[in-house]
Amino acid sequence: MIMHHAMITYHAITLHHAMITYHAITLHHAMITYHAMITYHTVITYDHARVACGRKYDRTWLMDSIQSHCSVPFTPVDFHYVKNRAQFFVQDASTASALKDVSYKICDQENRKVFIFVNMSAVPYSVRDKLEPEIMEQLKLAMCKRYDVSQKALDLQLLRYDLDLVDHDVVIILNRRNCMAATLQIIKKNFPELLSLNLHNNRLCQLDGLSDIAQMAPTVKILNLSKNELNSTWELCKIKGLKLEELWLEDNPLCHTFSEKSTYISTIRKYFPKLLRLDGQDLLPPIAVDIDRHYLIKPLIKETCKGLDDMKTQVLQFLQQYYLIYDSGDRQSLLGAYHDEACFSLTIPFIQDNPATSSLFEYFKDNRNMKNLQDPNLRFQLLKRTKRDIVSSLCVFPKTQHDLNSFLVDMWLQSENLLFFCVNGVFKEMEGMSQGSVRAFTRTFIATPASNSSMFIVNDELFVRDATPIETQSAFSTQVPIPSCSTGPTLSQEQQEIVQISFSLSQMSL
Numbered sequence: 001m002i003m004h005h006a007m008i009t010y011h012a013i014t015l016h017h018a019m020i021t022y023h024a025i026t027l028h029h030a031m032i033t034y035h036a037m038i039t040y041h042t043v044i045t046y047d048h049a050r051v052a053c054g055r056k057y058d059r060t061w062l063m064d065s066i067q068s069h070c071s072v073p074f075t076p077v078d079f080h081y082v083k084n085r086a087q088f089f090v091q092d093a094s095t096a097s098a099l100k101d102v103s104y105k106i107c108d109q110e111n112r113k114v115f116i117f118v119n120m121s122a123v124p125y126s127v128r129d130k131l132e133p134e135i136m137e138q139l140k141l142a143m144c145k146r147y148d149v150s151q152k153a154l155d156l157q158l159l160r161y162d163l164d165l166v167d168h169d170v171v172i173i174l175n176r177r178n179c180m181a182a183t184l185q186i187i188k189k190n191f192p193e194l195l196s197l198n199l200h201n202n203r204l205c206q207l208d209g210l211s212d213i214a215q216m217a218p219t220v221k222i223l224n225l226s227k228n229e230l231n232s233t234w235e236l237c238k239i240k241g242l243k244l245e246e247l248w249l250e251d252n253p254l255c256h257t258f259s260e261k262s263t264y265i266s267t268i269r270k271y272f273p274k275l276l277r278l279d280g281q282d283l284l285p286p287i288a289v290d291i292d293r294h295y296l297i298k299p300l301i302k303e304t305c306k307g308l309d310d311m312k313t314q315v316l317q318f319l320q321q322y323y324l325i326y327d328s329g330d331r332q333s334l335l336g337a338y339h340d341e342a343c344f345s346l347t348i349p350f351i352q353d354n355p356a357t358s359s360l361f362e363y364f365k366d367n368r369n370m371k372n373l374q375d376p377n378l379r380f381q382l383l384k385r386t387k388r389d390i391v392s393s394l395c396v397f398p399k400t401q402h403d404l405n406s407f408l409v410d411m412w413l414q415s416e417n418l419l420f421f422c423v424n425g426v427f428k429e430m431e432g433m434s435q436g437s438v439r440a441f442t443r444t445f446i447a448t449p450a451s452n453s454s455m456f457i458v459n460d461e462l463f464v465r466d467a468t469p470i471e472t473q474s475a476f477s478t479q480v481p482i483p484s485c486s487t488g489p490t491l492s493q494e495q496q497e498i499v500q501i502s503f504s505l506s507q508m509s510l
Contacts, residue, residue: 060241063076065106065114066099066102066106066116069102069105069106070095070098070099070101070102071098071101072092072094072095072098074090074091074092074095074098074099075090075091076088076089076090077089077090077091078177079211079212089121096118097118099116099118100116100118102116103115103116129176129178130178130182131178131179131182135170135182136182136185136186138164138165138168138170139165139170139172139182139183139186140186140190141164142159142162142164142165143156143183143186143187143190143191144190145164146162147190147191151195151196152191152193152194152195152196152219153194153195153196153197153198153222154187154191154194154196154197154198155198156174156183156197156198156199156202157198157199157200157201157202157224158200158201158202159172159174159202160172160173160174160202160203173203174199174202174203174204174209175202175203175204175205175206175209176209177208177209178209179209180208180209180210181209181212183209184209184210184212184213184216184217185216187216187217188216188217191217192219193219194217194219194220195219195220195221195222196220196221196222196223196224197217197220197222197223197224198224199223199224199225199228200224200225200226200227200228200248201226201227201228202228203228203229204225204228204229204230205228205229205230205231206230206235207230207235207236207238207239208238210238210239211238211239213239213241213242214239214241214242215241218242218243220242220244221243221244221245221246222244222245222246222247223239223242223244223246223247223248224247224248225247225248225249225252226248226249226250226251226252226279227250227251227252228251228252229252229253230249230252230253230254231252231253231254232254232257233254233257233267233268233271235254236268236271236272237271239271240271240272242272243272243274244272244274244275245274245275245276245277246275246276246277246278247268247272247275247277247278247279248278248279248280249268249278249279250279250280260386262386262388262389263341263385263386265278265283265388266340266341266386266387266388267340269283269340270340284335284388311411311414311419312411314454314455315409315411315419315421316409318337318447318454318455319407319409319423321337322334322337323402323404325337326394326400326402327399327400327401327402329399331391331394331395332391332395334391334394335387335388335391337456337457338387338390338391338456338457338458338460339387339448339456339457339458340386340387341385341386341458342385342386342387342390342456342457342458342459342460343383343384343385343390343458343459343460344383344384344389344390344393344394344459344460344461344462345368345382345383345384345460345461345462346363346366346367346368346382346393346462346463346464347367347368347461347462347463347464348360348363348364348367348463348464348465349465359434359437359466360439360464360465360466361433362397362398362432362433362434363397363464366382366393367382368382368383390460398429398430398431398432398434398435399429399430399431399432400427400428400429400430401427401428401430401476402425402426402427403425403426403427403428403475403476404425405476405477406424406425406426406471406474406475407423407424407425408423408424408425409421409422409423410422410424417448417449418446418447418448418458419445419446419447419448419449419455420444420445420446421444421445421447422442422443422444422445423441423442423443423445424440424441424442424443425440425441426438426439426440426441426467426471426472426475427439427441428475428476437466438467438471438472438475439464439465439466439467440464440465440466440467440468440471441462441463441464441465442462442463443460443461443462443463444459444460444461445457445459445460446458446459446460
């Protein structure tokens with residue numbers, strides 16, 4: 001079949017947010033612009049489908065939404081990114097017209113509208129520069145020689161200088177979309193079980209060509225992008241559909257944009273939550289707190305509290321799970337309760353005398369009282385940033401047992417994206433120099449809603465003091481009934497703890 005580009009008309013489709021008009025189909029969300037759909041007239045049918053994966057939207061959700069609202073079925077061609085925009089092409093003028101009608105009909109999770117604009121376009125890049133069959137065959141032969149069948153690994157480092165290509169005057173530059181697209185096509189057809197892909201040292205400065213990798217090579221678990229020219233982690237948005245367990249990014253300019261390793265790790269893990277190794281270093285396995293576990297008993301609400309909304313119930317469940325883990329001795333499991341970039345600070349009352357003689361001595365070194373701290377560097381250091389630094393600090397504090405009957409819970413501000421609530425109560429230290437001592441505390445949380453009725457803590461402020469004699473006397477005074485073994489089936493220790501907490505939470509003050 002001979003392809004003629006003369007007299008072929010292309011429509012560029014652009015999805016927009018806001019009142020800005022663009023020539024080409026562009027997707028917009030807030031300050032992010034997404035280029036999308038471009039159509040062209042031709043009698044040739046293209047079946048190379050590309051699914052958008054924008055900066056903001058999940059690519060599958062985006063394309064499914066557009067397809068479901070469009071009255072004419074279409075096949076997007078040559079999806080790619082231009083700065084913060086995503087752009088692709090579609091055939092036929094009737095399709096372009098139908099896509100215009102989709103404008104303003106799609107709402108994202110924040111209930112914001114997506115606009116679609118269409119205009120004339122040149123021939124799509126992938127159509128114009130598609131590799132000839134002879135070149136594709138030579139590229140396949142070179143790739144087959146680099147494939148390790150036993151390891152299901154494909155080594156494409158320095159592919160441009162492969163002798164099997166150079167000797168046949170074949171130029172393959174993986175930074176070009178058409179070359180990378182051809183490489184992915186060969187992988188899909190010839191290496192469907194690929195586990196490891198090595199793209200080391202290929203001068204990659206953008207990952208547009210890899211935007212289809214989650215569909216073309218979904219089995220890839222190990223990806224080596226080291227020693228390339230990637231300047232921003234934004235590029236990783238284009239491949240975040242991969243379920244990576246190991247990733248190499250060292251010797252890319254983007255690595256130098258992070259001053260702290262923990263921030264670097266947490267940023268990369270936003271794109272690949274299941275990542276276990278980064279740049280050859282083992283990472284702590286991701287831990288999540290599942291607040292909606294099936295065995296969790298919902299707090300019993302008093303008759304006077306029947307009108308509490310779902311958010312208050314969610315706060316009670318969150319606190320129930322949080323302090324169950326906090327007092328268990330395994331505080332590392334609290335990682336999943338905090339946002340990646342959360343902050344935490346601890347304060348205690350001012351100690352005039354020798355701190356070593358104070359009963360709160362074990363908390364003194366972490367005390368961040370802005371009124372008394374004169375050293376700005378120390379004030380900065382005592383503010384714990386990132387969830388790993390926070391949980392590491394919590395693990396150092398003495399083991400505790402909180403008296404859930406003493407809790408006073410106040411939810412004092414709620415918005416669409418933030419929830420402010422405060423907890424007052426007492427706890428007993430279970431180890432250390434002050435074992436058995438009763439402390440009073442006030443803890444202020446700022447959280448953001450997450451999926452499955454859970455939430456992430458973004459700010460955590462803890463104030464600890466010595467309990468008053470009255471507080472000490474009344475602490476742990478209320479006995480929580482535990483079902484007798486003779487009246488029913490035997491409960492495990494964990495089940496008994498949950499039952500106790502559930503009864504205790506029913507007496508919380510709101």
